[in-house]
Amino acid sequence: xxxxxQRETKRKKLNERRKKMMRRRREEEEEEEEEITVKWAKHYxxxxxxxxxxxxDFSFSLSLAYAFGSAFNIVATSKDSYVSVLKKYKRAKSNLxxxxxxxxxxxxxxDATKMKYHTELRMQKFxxxxxxxxxxxxxxxxxxxxxxxxxxxxxxxFFKNASRMLRPYGEVHVSHKVExxxxxxxxxxxxxxxxxxxxxxxxxxxxDYPGYNNKRGDGSRCDQPFRLGECRTFMFRIGDIHKKKxxxxxxxxNPRPLESFVSENLPPIFLYDVxxxxxxxxxxxxxxxxxxxxxxxxxYGFDACQEFWGFEYPLNGSYERYMxxxxxxxxxxxxxxxxx
Ligand SMILES: C[S@@+](CC[C@H](N)C(=O)[O-])C[C@H]1O[C@@H](n2cnc3c(N)ncnc32)[C@H](O)[C@@H]1O
Numbered sequence: 001x002x003x004x005x006q007r008e009t010k011r012k013k014l015n016e017r018r019k020k021m022m023r024r025r026r027e028e029e030e031e032e033e034e035e036i037t038v039k040w041a042k043h044y045x046x047x048x049x050x051x052x053x054x055x056x057d058f059s060f061s062l063s064l065a066y067a068f069g070s071a072f073n074i075v076a077t078s079k080d081s082y083v084s085v086l087k088k089y090k091r092a093k094s095n096l097x098x099x100x101x102x103x104x105x106x107x108x109x110x111d112a113t114k115m116k117y118h119t120e121l122r123m124q125k126f127x128x129x130x131x132x133x134x135x136x137x138x139x140x141x142x143x144x145x146x147x148x149x150x151x152x153x154x155x156x157x158f159f160k161n162a163s164r165m166l167r168p169y170g171e172v173h174v175s176h177k178v179e180x181x182x183x184x185x186x187x188x189x190x191x192x193x194x195x196x197x198x199x200x201x202x203x204x205x206x207x208d209y210p211g212y213n214n215k216r217g218d219g220s221r222c223d224q225p226f227r228l229g230e231c232r233t234f235m236f237r238i239g240d241i242h243k244k245k246x247x248x249x250x251x252x253x254n255p256r257p258l259e260s261f262v263s264e265n266l267p268p269i270f271l272y273d274v275x276x277x278x279x280x281x282x283x284x285x286x287x288x289x290x291x292x293x294x295x296x297x298x299x300y301g302f303d304a305c306q307e308f309w310g311f312e313y314p315l316n317g318s319y320e321r322y323m324x325x326x327x328x329x330x331x332x333x334x335x336x337x338x339x340x
Pocket of ligand 1: 053054055056057060078079080110111112113131132133134135136137154213214215216217218
């Protein structure tokens with residue numbers, strides 16, 4: 001009788017312990033899930049390591065920080081010193097205070113054209129490097145060649161540095177006005193000098209970044225906004241410019257896939273006729289979406305595909321963005337767009 005009582009008590013204790021363990025594991029799993037919840041602000045996520053350059057009154061950085069609920073992944077910088085930032089922008093002090101409380105790294109005196117060598121930055125790599133509305137200051141009319149060259153020199157220097165501070169698949173973003181004469185800066189060409197390929201150019205809308213106040217940043221009205229007009233966010237990744245050019249030639253001469261199909265069971269496959277491109281290549285180029293997703297190196301069954309890495313690369317980039325970022329469309333939407 002006593003033995004049976006002891007056995008029963010032991011069993012109950014064991015059960016209790018097992019239940020406790022399971023509860024703890026569930027709690028740990030829930031905590032883990034909470035930890036990896038990714039928060040987005042348009043093109044930027046809480047799991048990106050983000051460097052923001054030339055950030056006027058720091059309201060752009062703060063807008064991202066509020067969206068993420070934290071700023072441990074943000075390095076916010078200005079070319080101006082702390083004292084000068086406070087003098088120029090009336091909201092800067094409180095913006096900087098909030099950013100600091102949310103965990104941001106704040107650096108002043110960071111010149112975009114030399115930042116690669118900055119003591120705090122030279123060992124770091126980023127998923128996103130952002131320069132909104134780069135501008136070398138109001139030194140004459142915007143359509144004056146000399147003034148335009150000053151702006152281009154700034155952007156050129158920025159690309160040169162940023163291109164060496166990227167993590168794999170990292171991106172450099174520049175938001176910029178595209179009306180006359182700003183389109184003449186030709187960002188795509190400037191970026192290509194630093195082996196940066198444009199992977200996307202999308203409309204910029206300030207409403208996507210609540211709290212962000214775009215600033216003139218120079219002169220007596222530096223704290224005032226400038227008229228945005230038509231603006232875009234230009235996005236670049238490291239790539240092989242020559243291969244991209246060749247890929248574009250292919251796309252131009254064969255603007256639509258010859259054959260394509262999407263099936264429930266098979267990965268979608270495009271067949272491109274690349275006949276006539278060069279004298280030795282007479283292969284169809286297959287691009288399977290499954291490969292695009294996993295980014296596994298593959299020659300898709302054709303040796304000649306190695307030749308077209310430059311074509312595959314931007315596709316990888318666009319596919320990744322399309323599926324994972326703000327739009328969250330379906331795979332078939334992406335494929336339909338590709339086939340248009
Ligand atoms: C038109 S304002 C834009 C400011 C801010 N990005 C915004 O969107 O409100 C241009 C900015 O570029 C910055 N800038 C100019 N030359 C720079 C340089 N060499 N390195 C970093 N920032 C620079 C200025 O300090 C100024 O803040």
